[in-house]
Amino acid sequence: MSLASNLKEARIKKGFKQEELATLIGKSKNVVSNWERGDNKPDADTLFELCDLLDVDANYLLGWESNKQISLSISEQEHIKKLRALDVYGKKAVNSVLDIEYERCNYETEIAEEPMVYIPRVYYSQGASAGYGEYLIDGMDASEIMLPDTPKNRKSDYVINVDGDSMEPTFSDGDKLLVQHTESVNVGEIGIFIIDGQSYVKEFGEDRLISHNPKYPDIIPSEYSDFRCVGRVIGVMK
Numbered sequence: 001m002s003l004a005s006n007l008k009e010a011r012i013k014k015g016f017k018q019e020e021l022a023t024l025i026g027k028s029k030n031v032v033s034n035w036e037r038g039d040n041k042p043d044a045d046t047l048f049e050l051c052d053l054l055d056v057d058a059n060y061l062l063g064w065e066s067n068k069q070i071s072l073s074i075s076e077q078e079h080i081k082k083l084r085a086l087d088v089y090g091k092k093a094v095n096s097v098l099d100i101e102y103e104r105c106n107y108e109t110e111i112a113e114e115p116m117v118y119i120p121r122v123y124y125s126q127g128a129s130a131g132y133g134e135y136l137i138d139g140m141d142a143s144e145i146m147l148p149d150t151p152k153n154r155k156s157d158y159v160i161n162v163d164g165d166s167m168e169p170t171f172s173d174g175d176k177l178l179v180q181h182t183e184s185v186n187v188g189e190i191g192i193f194i195i196d197g198q199s200y201v202k203e204f205g206e207d208r209l210i211s212h213n214p215k216y217p218d219i220i221p222s223e224y225s226d227f228r229c230v231g232r233v234i235g236v237m238k
Contacts, residue, residue, distance in 0.1 A: 004038035006061050010054040013074050025049050037174040117149040122158040152235050157181040166216035179231035192231040195221055
C-alpha cells in the first residue's frame with residue numbers, strides 16, 4: 001500500500017477528520033487532502049509527527065518492507081490479535097480456510113494470462129460536494145477515464161470526484177465515485193443531487209438529504225427549490 005492510502009486508513013482508524021489532523025500538525029485541510037490523494041508527500045519532520053499522532057510507525061506509513069520485518073496494516077494487526085486469542089480448535093479452523101483461499105487466489109493469478117480489458121467512462125474531476133455544496137453547471141468540464149471491465153464498472157455511466165468530508169466514513173474527500181445515471185433513487189440509497197445549481201453527494205431520506213458525518217446538518221429542500229437527482233452511487237473507483 002502507498003503512503004497516501006496508509007495515511008488515510010490510519011487517520012480514519014484514529015477518528016480524525018482531515019481538517020482536525022491538519023490543525024494538529026499546523027497545516028491546511030487541503031495539504032492533508034493532497035497527501036491522501038498522492039499529489040504530495042509530507043516532509044521528514046512532519047512524517048514523524050504524523051506517526052506520533054496516529055500511533056503508527058514510519059515503516060507502516062511509508063509502506064516499506066524489509067527482509068527482517070513486514071510492515072502490517074492496522075487491519076492486519078487486528079486480525080493477528082484476534083487469531084492469537086483463539087483456542088487451538090479456532091486457530092486450526094482459521095488456518096484451514098486461509099490455506100484454501102491462498103491456493104485459490106494463487107491459482108487464479110497463475111491462469112490470469114489475458115490482459116485486463118478497460119472501458120471508457122466520462123469523468124468529472126470537479127463534481128459532487130460532500131460539504132456545503134458546490135456549483136455544478138451544465139456543460140461542466142469533463143474528461144475520459146478508463147476503468148477495468150468489471151460487472152460493477154459496466155453498470156456505471158460516469159465517475160465524479162467527492163469534494164469534502166460530510167459523507168465520512170462512507171466516502172472521503174478525493175474519492176472517485178462510480179455513478180449510474182438515474183432521475184430518482186430509493187430512500188436509503190446514496191445519490192448525486194442538484195439543488196438550485198449546487199451539487200451534493202448524500203443519502204436520500206424521506207424529506208431530506210442525509211450527511212453521514214454528524215458535524216454536517218442534513219439538507220431539507222424547500223418547495224421552491226430546483227431539486228433533482230442525476231445519479232445513483234454504486235461504488236468507489238478502486
